[in-house]
Amino acid sequence: MSTEVRVPTLGESVTEATVATWFKKPGDSVAEDEMLCELETDKVTVEVPSPAAGKLADIVAAEGETVGVDALLAVISEAGQAGSETPQPRPSEEKAEADAEEADTAGDAVDVMVPALGESVTEATVATWFKKVGDAVEADEMLCELETDKVSVEVPAPAAGTLSEILAEDGSTVAAGARLAVISASGKGAAKAGKPASEETAPAAQGSGKDVEDAPAARKLMAEKGIGRDQVTATGRDGRIMKEDVQKAIANADAAPAAQAAPAPTAPAPRAPAARAPVPAEDAAREERVKMTRLRQTIARRLKDAQNTAAMLTTYNEVDMGAVMDLRKEYKDLFEKKHGVKLGFMSFFVKACCHALTEVPEVNAEIDGTDVVYKNYVHMGVAVGTPSGLVVPVVRDADKMGFAAIEKKIAELGLRARDGKLSMAEMQGGSFTISNGGVYGSLMSSPILNPPQSGILGMHKIQERPMVVKGQIVARPMMYLALSYDHRIVDGKGAVTFLVRVKEALEDPRRLLMDL
Template sequence: MEVRVPALGESVTEATVATWFVKEGEAVEADQMLCELETDKVTVEVPAPAAGILEEIVAKEGETVAPDALLASIAAGEGATRSARPNTPDQREAAEAAGHSEDVARGAAEGAGGEAGGEAGGEIPVMVPALGESVTEATVATWFKKEGESVEADEMLCELETDKVSVEVPAPAAGVLDRITAPEGETVQADAQLAVIRGGDAGAGAASGGADEAAPSAGGTSPDYGSSPADEPAPARSDPRGDVEDAPSAQAMMAREGLSRDDVTGTGRDGRVMKEDVLKALSQPQGEGPAAKAPPRAPTPADQADGEERVRMSRLRQTIARRLKDAQNTAAMLTTYNEVDMSAVMGLRREYKDLFEKKHGVKLGFMSFFTKACCHALMEVPEVNAEIDGTDVVYKRYVNMGIAVGTPSGLVVPVIRDADRLSFAGIEKAIAEKGVAARDGKLSMADMQGGTFTISNGGVYGSLMSSPILNPPQSGILGMHKIQERPVVVGGEIVARPMMYLALSYDHRIVDGKGAVTFLVRVKEALEDPRRLLMDL
């Protein structure tokens, strides 16, 4: 059965093989995603035309292929099972390195005395899951289990960070975490192996090399799979958190400051102590909190060096830095300003917020007013909702509104799709859901793709005025700021009004000054007289 490049769309003559999700020799189901192709416009997923074994990959990752070109071949029949042995040199080499070779496994069992060879289950690889569109690598952020620990099927083993989202990796089966092949901090490819689980009831004995070591007496501890057999077993721990591994940066800081685990309250998974927990403990006054029990430490010559800490940038932060710099280098970015009297919106919100929440189950905020006002203005000035594609300008007949959200990991921009068709309640619900997902690190890649315009609210942090940076390939971003009472002239009299500065950054390559100013004026008019939104004025 041949796997060929599907139709790529009008005027698209070639594509690049971005990622293979399945390896040669692996079983596939009908319609299972095999690989991902990238064109200059879209990303295309290629499904399996039938069930079987992926016999040969013809077009490797990185190759350029034409429409209808041969990508791979699938062998159907009775041999199409996941237990099929590797049938290519590359596979056999990978299998032997990872401990998957049947002969190697049998020889290891016989060398250990053969006592556990028949009872212990086979070795099960833990692989990097599908990371999503155009993502080819990730960083291992946290391991929740240690080598030698028992795991249940679907129990979370580790967490990966990509440049867009965090991905949790579940255990594919129950057993013992035999070895971790990708430690914390390591960068792994989309098809890499993370660890090996030894399945079966005797998995612990097989992992340690002997049946006696697999059965510690009551009250004893599990063997240390990272030490030599001659090492003495570690004493039993009295820590109620058991064998939870604290963050490496937290361990280093606790050692430097003379703190023990009992001095710090861990807020991570299963009580894991994070760096922020140590900082919090250190910031507590003497006599308050567990950190107060730490004995005073005399200054040392190394204290000066301890005043600095080098921490590798997360993949999310690296991506933020790269995209923002690309925006400055690529777009002809300019910012224009205006100010809006928020009296009408604040009065309307104050009058109807209780009824709104009672009926719709969500609070009425300012963001729905700004989203509606921007959608209204984008219809009149469509170039602000457009993007440049080569020598073409692509005008969007819809509004996918990006809402910039600050998280502990960095700035993310979830997208509210078809915001121009949503009601006030629909917008508020969507913003609330995306905001919670962003703070919890649960945003998917799809949640942050396809935006046509962005709103950034620096006012929540107290910003009075700023120039937001474009979110490529978008051509406009609106910056909201702090609402502050200022003296303004109304009807010939000076009065105090709640005023907000608005800033529109735009790509001057396709948005002229007239269009930018018109956009801001329309937003201002809609907010100062919200009835205009109802009458489409």
């Protein structure tokens, strides 16, 4: 009896993918739902699980081949045999027990701390505790989930043991680096009991000693870079290491003063036809050449096309964020209680841009040949930086949405973007884009247009600066704004007017309510 492994649905309008990596070879035993291979499309990476337990009899599509939706990838034979024997869990279980014994000597109590929340994010709200006091926990098992203005952060257990104390209950606001809970290391032996389902996934953990299967892309990248699992902070559910976790660990290592020189993959520009200058042999031996992903190739091509096609120009202004910050501080608790989502800054910018676009419609238009297409709607693109590259999911009909609906949609799309689960349809059709470099600490930049759009707004870091207010010098929370626009369709007057309207709406949010 045999089972076919076929290419899954890749998303709307995506018809083909490239076989990036096979994690198994013919003759290997596989468990049901164990990752077999990884496919790459223009936008996302897709992992293909095994539809049944058995042995991998044949690989039909080798690495590097391009395959269509529902194409045959491989054949699994002797279904059920490997799954019924399940010989692998025992060594993994023995290693886990050995790890637990070593942890017994480490100490009696371990603090669970709030992890780094990202640039310019200083606080989070405890959304959900997955464990209660007295529960046994595994090392790297998910304890709770935090919510910030931008992302949800899962907090893993730093050690095995018993959750002895919860210091921040559900709904509490905590600062980065604050204590969340305390784990007692004395009772961790009980954590092994009552987890037969997790043990079934242990064979796929590839000797990691964990009861959680890391993402195949993460395992591949760790092997390529020579990074151990203990050097990576897992953010996936149940302590699963994701590809972006490994990339963050690599980036942190590169940023350290004692780190070695950064590898060369990001150095070559996307100018493939240009021949590279000869490199001395001693330097070549210390370089690493990695093929650009299809996503990175697409990003490079589109950004260069924007520079080559549009008559791109950027105008700047600055906005006093004090009114928005005061309004948000006053109503954020009530807003979250009623709507079930945090009130962030992005919804204010989306509403302000929608308001300004009605007055300056050419910023929301595009050129089609010798025609100008004016759009009587606003499909707002929100640029999201992911470990794989920049993607721009679209909030459709943002001009008809309220603050709560905008915040919910942005949170949903941002999470799907970081997990690589966005479909092509969710990234197409935008009429204007907002890019927030401030979350990474950018004080000033000139964003590049997202073709065929005619405008993109760049947000930046909020920083207190001395300003003259009514003849007095006072410290005000200021942000630089940058509008890049296509000068073929948008005149300087229109661009400046747009940016001024955005500034006015943000410095006096009541204008948004009164449509002024």
